[in-house]
Amino acid sequence: MSSPQDADDPIDEAFAAYLRSVDEGSVGTRDEFLAKFPSMAQELKSLMEAADAIDRFAISQSGASAPEPIPPSAETVDSRISDADQSGGDPAETLPEADREKGDPGPTLPYDLGEYELQKIVGRGGMGVVYQAQQKNLNRTVAVKMIRGGMLACENDVRRFYTEAQAAAGLHHPGIVPVYQFGHQAGHHFFSMALIEGTDLQKKINEEEELSIESAARYVRDVARAIEHAHQNDVLHRDLKPANILVDQKDRIHITDFGLAKNLGTDSSVTGSGAAVGTPNYMAPEQAGGHSDRATKQSDIYSLGAILFACITGRPPLVGDSIVDTLMQVVHEPAPPMRTHRAGVPHDLETIVAKCLEKSPKKRYHSAGALAEDLDAFLEGRPILARPRGRLLQLWHWFSGVPLVGALIGRKVVRSSPGHRRFQAAMLLMIAISPFFFVGLAMLYSHHIQSMPDHVTLAGGLDQGMYNQISTRIASRLRESQGIAVEVVGTGGSMDNRQRLLNRAVHLAPMQASAINDDRLCVVAPLFYELAHLLVRGADFDRNSIHIAPEQLLGREIAIGPPESGSQGTAKMILESLEISPDVSPRIAIGWSELNSERAPNIALICVGSGSKLIVDLLADGWQLKSIPQSIMISIHHPTLRPMTIDSSVYPGSPIPTTGLPTIGTTAFLASRRDAPAELVQATLELLYQKPLLFADLIPRFRAAEWQGWDFHPTARQYFATSANDRK
Known part of the structure; x- marks a missing residue:
């Protein structure tokens, strides 16, 4: 007044x-x-x-x-x-x-x-x-x-x-x-x-045309050391400003006016939540925003930075037309560089002030003592610890000053420059025409991703396995009909194929039903049934009976196949349903070619297509087929499995009754990613059911309705819907 x-x-x-x-x-x-x-x-x-x-x-x-x-x-x-x-x-x-x-x-x-x-x-x-x-x-x-x-x-x-x-x-x-x-x-x-005989720092700023850079840095360094002492004694000042810093006749500083101080040890304060206390030009954003109860040591450090700014430039960092305007700027606007108000400010000093004036308390100096150390380093010509803002961050701060951008990110822009307003006008024009641009771009992209690739990769499976045979035959027909390069890569089986699809390493892959368990994958077509073959060898098992009790499997090692194979996953589901834990009957991951070695277990659970050459060879080497007990119960526990029988004609010479050997079956599917090209899926389906059929056990396309609960590729679902009555 x-x-x-x-x-x-x-x-x-x-x-x-x-x-x-x-x-x-x-x-x-x-x-x-x-x-x-x-x-x-x-x-x-x-x-x-x-x-x-x-x-x-x-x-x-x-x-x-x-x-x-x-x-x-x-x-x-x-x-x-x-x-x-x-x-x-x-x-x-x-x-x-x-x-x-x-x-x-x-x-x-x-x-x-x-x-x-x-x-x-x-x-x-x-x-x-x-x-x-x-x-x-x-x-x-x-x-x-x-x-x-x-x-x-x-x-x-x-x-x-x-x-x-x-x-x-x-x-x-x-x-x-x-x-x-x-x-x-x-x-x-x-x-x-x-x-204290002398004056205060505000009067020195007002009376002197320009404080020297060195004097300003020295004053604030000494204030920071005094404030560090207060902080170590759990006292926050919360109203640091040049008028509260006395300068005696020997040019030494003395801090006064602790009227807004807060005791950190007792959490005592003269203000509560919702009060903006302090001097607007020098208070930290958290204080200006009405959260003085949340003031920390970094709040005083912000004020120290504002004081140093005023000592160098002759004015506080942010000055509004009114108290409310100033408070809004302190909360929302970044402080301008000191060089905009005084040319020739050293880069290191500007970096120190910018670190003090960060909006986020966590980005400021961790203590007033650390600020004093950096000011000491500046005065002595040593490297400072603070680092300047990167160009990208500076660009972001400018960009966020555009009113429309500020509104979108939740930053209140108190005032904008002519450059910000021109940029906003150009941006609004771009927004107006962007729907047409993006629609056209989306149409081009959709056409691109749905078209036939120039090079197609199919996953196979284990050497001499059924998956390899199917993928090789599909690849051959694709090359002939589409004139594109098609490659088949050998893999470890269903789980390996699943991962390759997820990694976009292949376009199509055969795999067991249990492996299609990710939202990014879908079914292209059912291929054939895979049956669980329980094989045993040795004198411990009755060769005249196809039946085996679960108790006979207890305490024995069971071979369940290679680690990445779908067969291993199916075997685990069957054994879990029979309550045969791996602690009692260890499950051995082993390649099928190693089953005739001496170190191989005498029990193997293999899930492959009916009539597989692998099973034929094992039976010729003395292995016996046994029925899977409790097949109906197992299928109830696992929806991807179903009770089935192995026909006696499939393995001639094996003592399978004419009624068949009870077992568990699953389905092998041709799978893809959900975003697989529509043209590739359509061409593959047409070639898959083209006569002559790729293999005798291929599930007819009219039976695809049996798996209507499965998640089919959109193109495949449409294909099977239009050919539901075609039983040829």
């Missing part, structure tokens, strides 16, 4: 005079003051009531209930004056003027306040008045700060006043103004502290 001599309006001059008399404690009651100005009494009364309303609003917005009075600390402060006062224990009850006799004009200078004689006013703030005083019992000159009185004295002010005194009293550092005593006397809340 302007001083009386600066005021042009008589009402403003009178109101300023009232405020000054309140600060000096020389005013009586409000009515007595208004009586001196009868011609403007009504206007002055309205101003006083407005100030009262503003003060009540500030308290209500803080969301904090009145705390218990903060008593002086016996360890750090002499509390004799507090003890001498008999006015009561609650500071709110002893506000200036609250318990004065009517007509008491209050203190006039010089004024005796216990052992202090107040001599002259040396400073005023929003909450208190600082006097130069003589401490009579120690014969020393000190500063005494008293809370403002009159209409501006409120309970929140008292809490802040005692918070400042108690916070500063617990700190002992040459860069922090020491507090000697605090308490209340004759209705006046006060505390005494060292008197």
Whole structure:
């Protein structure tokens, strides 16, 4: 607020005079003051009531209930004056003027306040008045700060006043103004502290045309070291600004005004959630956004960066047309580079300031001490630890300043430059024509991915296995009909084929039903049934019986096939249903060609096509076929399995009854990825059922409806739907 001599309006001059008399404690009651100005009494009364309303609003917005009075600390402060006062224990009850006799004009200078004689006013703030005083019992000159009185004295002010005194009293550092005593006397809340002869940093910034780079860095380095001491003692300042940094006659700094301090150890604070406390130009974004209760050490570090910015450029980083505008910029706008306001700022110093002014507290210096170390390194010409923002990050910060982009990403753009607005206009034009562009692009892409590839790869299977035979025959027909390059790669079986499809290493692959268990895969066509063949050898088994009890498998090793084969997966499902655990009957992964070796188990569970040459050869070498017990129960447990029989004609010479050998069967499918080209799937299906058939056991296409619950490729589903009545 302007001083009386600066005021042009008589009402403003009178109101300023009232405020000054309140600060000096020389005013009586409000009515007595208004009586001196009868011609403007009504206007002055309205101003006083407005100030009262503003003060009540500030308290209500803080969301904090009145705390218990903060008593002086016996360890750090002499509390004799507090003890001498008999006015009561609650500071709110002893506000200036609250318990004065009517007509008491209050203190006039010089004024005796216990052992202090107040001599002259040396400073005023929003909450208190600082006097130069003589401490009579120690014969020393000190500063005494008293809370403002009159209409501006409120309970929140008292809490802040005692918070400042108690916070500063617990700190002992040459860069922090020491507090000697605090308490209340004759209705006046006060505390005494060292008197610093000199000026404050804000006045130096205002009075000097430009602070030298070195002086600015040195001032903030020393402030950072003092704040590091406060942080180590669990005290946050939360209102760091140039006006709160005193510079003595020896050019040394001293931090004062801990009125908004927060004790991290007790989580005490004069504000609550929802209050934006501090000075807008220098407060951290988390404070400006109304979350002062979330302030951390990094909040003070942001303020240190803003102070350094002001020392170098002569102005804070972000300045709005109003307090609200400034707060919005602090929360949402990135700070400009210092070089936009002062040419020739060293790159390292700009990097240090940018790190302090990061919006995210985690990106700032982890401590004020680390900031001081980097400023020391800058002053001594050593490399700093902070790193500048990369060009991509700088570009992103500029791009996010475009109003439309900011709205999309949740960043509020307070103001935009002409460049941002031109870019937005071009972007809106692109958005307007983009639907037509993307529709055309989508049509081209769809045509491309659905067309026949120039080179097709099919997965096979184990050497001399049925999968290899099928894939080789499909490849041959594709080459002849489409004139494209087709390759068949040998694999380890169903599970290997599944992974190759997922990795896009192949276009089509035969595999057992249990392997098609990923949403990215689908069925092209059912190929043939694979039957579980339980084979045994040795004298322990009855050659005249096709039956075997599950108990006979217990305690014996069982060969279940190569690791990547579908046969191994089917064998595991069968054994689990029979409650034959691997702990009791170890499952041996072994290649089928090794079954006749001495180290091979005497039991094998093989899932292959009926009439497989592998089974024929094993039977010729002395192995016996046995029925799978409880086949119906097993099929109930596993939907991909079904009870089936092995026909006696398939393996001539084997003692299979004419009714067949009970077993479990599964289906081998030709599978693909869901996004497989439609032209490839269509051509493969037409060639698959083209006469002569690829192999005798191929499941007829009209029977594909039996697997209608399976997830078919869209082209395959349409193909089978249109040929459902074709039984040729």
